[in-house]
Amino acid sequence: MSASTRFLEALLRLETSFFRWIGVNGHSPALVCNTIQTPEVTRHHNHDRQGSSVIESIFDSRLWAVPKFRRSLERRMTRRMGGEKHFETYGQPKNNIVACLECGHWHEKHTICGHCYAKVREETKHMQEAMGEEANFYAPQKEVAFLYEGEKDENSQEKFVVHLKKRRPEWFSKSLTSKQPSSDPS
Template structure:
């Protein structure tokens, strides 16, 4: 990008130089070749160069020195003698109903979610210890202490059971593990009218 910028500036300077030479100096050779009378064009003025106009170089809008920390803080927070930019309190904080910690609105409470992360990690470890790294073709059911007695034996047929050696947490309800009530599709063909 910097190369293209330098090229554009170079082209612009060359065009400016050509137009200034044509306006104040001798005409380009192209007019002589085209048959235009040179005598009718403006006469040569005093000799000057583009270097006289530009000098040592272009002046870019760059800061000469670093802005001090005091000036940066004054710009950010204001100054008591002139204007004071008061820190505005946040209005998007909410208190969790379960644990009482504060969190942003629209975001899960991090303290409560940490419990979910820990419980999920414990379940994953129990599954890995029970099933090792073998491929699992059957459905895996995770049961807590005392849950196996409440279900009939037909419920566990064709399933692999992983038991957790502790009670189910109160916030982790049992019906989260239930499958959807919809029946699976009987055909593999889907018509365009049945997509929506």
Template sequence: MISRVHQLKKILNNVEKNVLQIFGFPPRELAMAYTLEKRLPQPKKFTIKDIVGDGILLAVPKFRRTVEKRLKRKFGSPDYVWKMLIPKTNIIVCNSCGHYHERGYICGHCYKKVEAETKEIQDKIQEKLGNLKPIENDVIVLYNGENLPEQPKEFWQGKRIIEMKKDRPQWFSKNLLQKSTQQPSESKDVKPTDLA
């Protein structure tokens, strides 16, 4: 049986040699197909970091806008849409400090004073009461020479008193700390006094 297989193999080799000599190459019909049993590479597990890399590519402009384009966007162009600069006519002088500001808006100089005073009060509250968040009880601020108003004990229950060791600013009246839901005050102590 083995010898017959060898003979058949020799015959096929001879036929193949003869055919190669005639045509110069083996015809496709007689070519032997061979499959290599090689395992395909397993797909690698990848994460989003592998895709993104060091940074995320966002839809950002590639080039900077030129000065001319920026100015055209801001002021327009006389050939197309011309955005004229309109002078403001609603500028007034602040009654308390003398700085100019737009009508209907608070004076920037006065606002900085209010902001500084508020920050000072907040720092004093943090210093005395600690870092309480949220502060659920009312805080009463007393300046030099001020006493607690006469109220029943139930009124003072849970309230916190902060004493500022300086005089009350003229613009900071006592009525500013009253809640709007309370009854209107009978006090006419409004500073500066020429307004009342």
């Protein structure tokens, strides 16, 4: 039950108890006043609001305001795509396009270059395949070291070593895989 429904019910209970206290039995003054009007107006009000209260008449049109008819797809798309709003959103040239410093491909300033990211993703896929099936189910408990063709590691006894049968890519430096000492002074 929504908060507006609970609020309306509380007001209706308050209104009912107030009318009982002042001596009006079950009818609000609005309905009593409607019977004094002309017969045409009285018939209209009695037909629409039989047994309604003052609170319901106040909040009826405001709390439950919803569209009466569904907006068709044609009208909805006309509103969405028509006019200046569509041009302001989609028709303006972008001012934040820059060239990647590594590969020269164009990308938005606040994003990663898609071409470079695809290369890294492909290399990561090869590294995962080289680790083998057992690494997928049983993660190594040691630090993982990836050795490409022609590389040697001095501390290979302390690490889980994965040998890759290809040369290291130029953009993937060896320092990216080694642990760096923390620069935290604490």
